[in-house]
Amino acid sequence: AQTVTQSQPEMSVQEAETVTLSCTYDTSENNYYLFWYKQPPSRQMILVIRQEAYKQQNATENRFSVNFQKAAKSFSLKISDSQLGDTAMYFCAFSGSNTGKLIFGQGTTLQVKP
């Protein structure tokens, strides 16, 4: 069975600095997808970034980038130039190639401090 683990329950960062959130996963599949979702306080979960396992290039979306290490089954999220609006719970998620099901990690609460 696939599992997703986020080992950092809480993180904090100063505004404008860079922070990295960790995620590891376990799967026997070779083709799959990885996601980072953001859930601001009392708001919907929104997709931040997606990575296809068959792509070696790390995904980037503006200030958000990932470090995808397939052999190590690691998928970290780097937030550059952190902003107060980045304060949220961040969930790492996995999906196999033939399913609509998302498997989530426990989440990391990120606090951006002014």
Added chain:
Amino acid sequence: EPEVTQTPSHQVTQMGQEVILRCVPISNHLYFYWYRQILGQKVEFLVSFYNNEISEKSEIFDDQFSVERPDGSNFTLKIRSTKLEDSAMYFCASSEVALAGADTQYFGPGTRLTVL
């Protein structure tokens, strides 16, 4: 921007009672999902639904649960006889296509269910 909406935001019920949680997916989406998050635990997949049928379900989704699309806009999750352990935040999501990797799932804000 279109959003998934859910009602109510908070539902309190007595153990053994039936509850119906409602979701309005994004209008052109065809695939619908329910997830739940027990306080302090992971977000867990419950069920996916397409073309008026369950596509996939987890072991959590037992006979006490059912889903329905009663009309062209609503997607509901019914719990027939609630238990204390059903207390959780329930999230609805929708997407245009079926495979999670091929499309974005858009989530609603959640319904907090409290079973007393």
